[in-house]
Amino acid sequence: MVIMEGFFTPSKGVFFGIHFADVHFDESTEVDIVNLNSPTPKQIVRIVGVILSLILLTTFTGFVVDARRQFLPGTTLERVAIGSLTPAEALTKVRHVDLQPINHTIELTALDQTVASSSAQLEASYHYDQTLTAILQSQQADFFGWLRQLLSNNQAELAYPLPVTYNQDKLKLLIQALKAQVDAPPHFPSAKLNTSGLTESLVIDTGEDIFTLNESATLQQLTEKLSQVTNQTLAQNSDQPISAAAVLDPVSQQLTPEQITQAHERAGRLVGEKLVFEKDHLKRTLNDTQLVSLLTFPDGYQTEAINEVLYQWAQEINRVPQNAEFVYDPETLVVSVFVPDRKGLELNTAMMAQSVVDGLKELEGTDTQNLNDATLTKELALIETEAEKTLAETNNLGIKERIGFGESYYYHSIPSRVHNVSLTTNRISLTLVAPGEEFSFNKTLGEVSAATGFQPAYVIMSGRTVLGDGGGVCQVSSTLFRALLDSGLNITRRLQHSYRVSYYELDRQPGFDATVYAGNVDLRFINDTDDYVLVYGQADPATLYMFIEIYGTSDGRTTEIKDYQSWDPRPPLPTQYIPDSTLAPGQLKQVDWSAAGIKAKFTHIVRDKDGKIMRENEYYSNYRPWAAKFLQGV
Structure with a gap:
């Protein structure tokens, strides 16, 4: 007989199914060790169940971890089977197959202008590693969906296309070539008054619709469209170029008829x-x-x-x-x-x-x-x-x-x-x-x-x-x-x-x-x-x-000019021709210039520092009409 003190913990009791809530141990208590070390059949079943569960959990976890490194069964990339392969293994396999994009043409259009480059000029190729990484990430984005697919008895083929990639610098050159054809100096609407004071001489230039090619927006739009290009889509449209429209920004715009009327009024x-x-x-x-x-x-x-x-x-x-x-x-x-x-x-x-x-x-x-x-x-x-x-x-x-x-x-x-x-x-x-x-x-x-x-x-x-x-x-x-x-x-x-x-x-x-x-x-x-x-x-x-x-x-x-007036305008006198024997017959030489006649006056007031008028004078002018004069050879 061995005296035991605090030998069993509550957790051990739970594990073996033995409850000590009503048992009190002290120095006078004697425990039969042999009886305690002899679990019942029910306890043995429980112990075995826990051990098996741990083994199964460990095995399943290892299986999942290992499966997460691989593509789902049935996965193909451009008809190359890569299911249950790791990305490194899949990369080796697709490279061994040596896939090449089908030759094709890229067209970029704006207004009535078009530029084109071949896939070879744009250095079309495949980025296997990027594509494989993207496929693996997409398959595993939804864990439970991925797990259902992994454990499914019906392993359907998961076919993925291989996107074609292009050299970004070459695409930029293609865009710049079109920009050189499309861009033009702006032609803004404007107004011109040809003769001061004469409304009839007012001319409205209605302007012109002029655009500039937005390089960054065009590159983004073109890249998005080309990201959908695969050998499969190329094979389906082998005789058709891939066409995309450039993004244009207006730099000047022509006035509408209503705006032209408003411009005249303004x-x-x-x-x-x-x-x-x-x-x-x-x-x-x-x-x-x-x-x-x-x-x-x-x-x-x-x-x-x-x-x-x-x-x-x-x-x-x-x-x-x-x-x-x-x-x-x-x-x-x-x-x-x-x-x-x-x-x-x-x-x-x-x-x-x-x-x-x-x-x-x-x-x-x-x-x-x-x-x-x-x-x-x-x-x-x-x-x-x-x-x-x-x-x-x-x-x-x-x-x-x-x-x-x-x-x-x-x-x-x-x-x-x-x-x-x-x-x-x-x-x-x-x-x-x-x-x-x-x-x-x-x-x-x-x-x-x-x-x-x-x-x-x-x-x-x-x-x-x-x-x-x-x-x-x-x-x-x-x-x-x-x-x-x-x-x-x-x-x-x-x-x-x-x-x-x-x-x-x-x-x-x-x-x-x-x-x-x-x-x-x-x-x-x-x-x-x-x-x-x-x-x-x-x-x-x-x-x-x-x-x-x-x-x-x-x-x-201080001084002030007030009450200015001009009146009695008179046209110039008729042109005068004066015979001159020193000139060749019929030759004209102008010696005087015409001027219209008019009368004008104003009042000039001078005040002292206190505002009192010192002088107030009226200045009157009477300008006679004047005739242009020509010497005329006789």
Whole structure:
């Protein structure tokens, strides 16, 4: 007899079917070991059952693990039996068979263009290892389905095709070959106004349907279609190429009839209108022909074209700060150096691009009658940098700041006229006018003749336009007249031209010119400020633009031009032909040009710093109609 303490655990009891819940062991308890080591027949059956179950489970698990490494029985790849083989064994077998894709052709089409390559050119082949891996994964994706198939008594054939694969780089070359045939420059709808102010000259280009081949999307679509190609499908369609359509993206589209009508209406609203940007006498204008060209259809605006305009403006406007220089003889008051201080300027192109778009939108939605002279004015967006030295620091004459500004253009001038404009500007520039002194344009300019450097250009003399020394002088006097109007200085004499001159109406209405000629045909003003004033001008023969500035000390006066009117338009007089024996019979030589007649006037008001009117003058101009004149050989 052996005394046992805690020998049996509850789990052992369960295994042998012996329950000790009501048995208590202590030191006085004696257990018969022999009886405990003699299980009953029922217990023996249980033990054997558990052992057999473990053996069966282990065997089945090994079977499943081993089967998972193999293809299901009955599996074939392109009629090659690979059932119950591992991927490595199957790979060896199919390679030994040496399967080759059937020769075929791949076509890629877009619009009316087609490119083609043979399967050999595209390096068609089989990727056995990838295909075998894919088959094994697909068979085992559903474990219980795979197990049912594995244990099924009815082992049906599981036939798999062998997909043909192609060299991706070769497919890309095929796509690029088609792209080269299909792609074309976009042809966007646009509008063009051939004659400013004339709606009938408006032309709408309807654009064209143009596409670009999307390479990545086409490659994806082509690859997906070719992934379905097998020897079986090739054998079924041996005489037919495999055709696929390329993916196209539109780059421009033609307007529909309805959109064409809307485009005419939209562009027509800009005819005759202007968009002006200005700040401190710096001005840039978009006329109606330019505005129309900035439209895109069916909506939107030409961003690139707007940026090109702004780039050109920036080239003209941008400048670094300029320090003042002023050197003069205190005795004679002859100025040798004058450089006004100028702020550094940079066109804010980002703000301006948005401002142009905003202006276009406003003009499209604004009744022209609500605009002054059909012009919408907005601020020129500039980034300014102050100069380090100002004019006020250079002198004690009171030449501190600009108090007047005038500008003009003289496009289409002949070379001799361009020369005379520059010469005249240089002659009157840097003139100092004392307080109370009267300035005379003719006196300041001096003699106008070939001897003083002037060249023959067209002038108005005795009712005719003739070649004479000094043609172009009036370009400068007219520009000075505009600067005087802006300054508010006391203009004591101004005369109009006999007839309208196109140069003076390039940027102004009729009536803002001033003619000068020897004698009393003069432009004069009195310096009615308490300090000296200086006349400063520049003419640019390259851009055919000039300006005149008046410098002094501002006393707070302001100016206003109001009540402008033009009326009584009259057509040009009939063309005149003047017999000339120096010309060959019938030969014509034009010596004068026609001009329509018109009357114009405006009121110029000058107010002091308190707003009180100092002067109020009306400037009246009556331009006679003018006849074109030809010399005719007799």
